[in-house]
Amino acid sequence: MAVETNAAQPNTLTFDQIRRYQRQIIMPEVGSIGQRKLLNAKVLLIGAGGLGSPAALYLAAAGVGTVGIVDFDVVDESNLHRQILHGQSDVGRTKVDSAADTLREINPDVQVIGFNEPISSENAFEIIGQFDIVVNGSDNFPTRYLVNDTCVLLKKPLVDGSIFRFEGQATVYVPGSGCYRCVFPSPPPPGAVPSCAEAGVLGVLPGIIGSIQAVETMKLILNQGESLQNRLLIFDSLPMEFREVRVRRDPNCPICGDEPTITELIDYEAFCGGPEASALS
Amino acid sequence: MSIEVRVPTVLRKHTAGARLVQADGANVAAVIDSLEHQYPGLRDELLAEDGQVRQFVNIYVNDEDIRYLDRLQTRIADGDSLAILPAVAGG
Numbered sequence: 001m002a003v004e005t006n007a008a009q010p011n012t013l014t015f016d017q018i019r020r021y022q023r024q025i026i027m028p029e030v031g032s033i034g035q036r037k038l039l040n041a042k043v044l045l046i047g048a049g050g051l052g053s054p055a056a057l058y059l060a061a062a063g064v065g066t067v068g069i070v071d072f073d074v075v076d077e078s079n080l081h082r083q084i085l086h087g088q089s090d091v092g093r094t095k096v097d098s099a100a101d102t103l104r105e106i107n108p109d110v111q112v113i114g115f116n117e118p119i120s121s122e123n124a125f126e127i128i129g130q131f132d133i134v135v136n137g138s139d140n141f142p143t144r145y146l147v148n149d150t151c152v153l154l155k156k157p158l159v160d161g162s163i164f165r166f167e168g169q170a171t172v173y174v175p176g177s178g179c180y181r182c183v184f185p186s187p188p189p190p191g192a193v194p195s196c197a198e199a200g201v202l203g204v205l206p207g208i209i210g211s212i213q214a215v216e217t218m219k220l221i222l223n224q225g226e227s228l229q230n231r232l233l234i235f236d237s238l239p240m241e242f243r244e245v246r247v248r249r250d251p252n253c254p255i256c257g258d259e260p261t262i263t264e265l266i267d268y269e270a271f272c273g274g275p276e277a278s279a280l281s
Numbered sequence: 282m283s284i285e286v287r288v289p290t291v292l293r294k295h296t297a298g299a300r301l302v303q304a305d306g307a308n309v310a311a312v313i314d315s316l317e318h319q320y321p322g323l324r325d326e327l328l329a330e331d332g333q334v335r336q337f338v339n340i341y342v343n344d345e346d347i348r349y350l351d352r353l354q355t356r357i358a359d360g361d362s363l364a365i366l367p368a369v370a371g372g
Contacts, residue, residue, distance in 0.1 A: 245341045
């Protein structure tokens with residue numbers, strides 16, 4: 001685990017911070033109190049890939065004080081059409097190191113905590129437990145169920161997003177109001193849903209969905225607006241259409257229902273039907 | 282009863298790329314039969330061997346998950362909309 005440290009965020013804004021954040025402090029929904037909430041917030045990004053890139057950039061730029069990033073992958077040239085945290089000179093570097101450098105350049109006010117390791121049932125509690133909100137940008141089903149279950153068990157809000165070709169989904173799971181398993185009780189069998197590597201993805205698509213995840217994260221921190229809680233937003237870029245469907249907590253959900261049968265983390269590779277490519281990209 | 286069905290990207294290989302298709306039926310099961318008749322192979326994408334909706338595909342009538350309505354027996358009225366939404370994992 002590599003830790004980048006900055007000075008702990010004080011309870012008052014410095015002149016530099018007022019200058020940097022003035023365009024959002026001036027909005028009554030943020031103000032200096034909201035800005036301090038952002039500076040004191042700890043947000044964890046699962047993956048520094050397509051979704052994690054815009055989410056991390058905007059959250060860091062907005063002054064979210066602590067940004068954690070879990071990713072064990074290295075930057076590949078095929079990532080660069082959409083993973084805007086990374087550039088040509090980062091090819092071959094760990095995504096965590098590349099992301100930390102980019103975020104430091106965007107905003108040195110932010111403490112970046114990198115976890116250059118796969119998230120697993122062994123480390124998920126320890127990693128996620130350090131943060132207030134989790135932003136899901138993972139690229140595979142085992143990680144999605146692992147992150148969901150950990151967030152339910154630790155009672156952490158999960159700002160979820162996923163993408164496929166020209167289409168994306170986003171929602172917010174707040175403890176007690178339903179979870180990923182309420183929407184999709186079981187994963188598809190391995191290979192049934194092609195990955196971005198197999199099916200392709202429009203480069204700007206994660207830019208839109210990841211930015212929506214950043215907005216939802218800021219709204220949760222600021223306690224402003226109406227979150228995507230209990231609503232699943234579906235974006236299709238070809239007809240340029242946003243729609244939403246209802247999300248409900250399933251009383252029979254095995255982890256967040258009335259009588260949960262899952263009370264600890266399980267073997268997610270086995271749950272999802274076997275080994276699957278699990279690079280977080 | 283004719284109804285407009287939204288087909289997600291993942292399943293458009295069955296509909297020659299069409300995003301919106303028309304189907305008939307008085308309930309969701311009949312609509313799926315109608316879809317299968319027009320687009321062979323689509324039913325297997327939606328229903329498991331036990332005849333129930335697959336656990337990683339959701340069907341919404343007027344934006345409500347049919348699991349919380351009458352499942353496959355959910356009735357369809359004029360002007361209703363039906364959407365299919367599969368789990369996708371890309372990030």
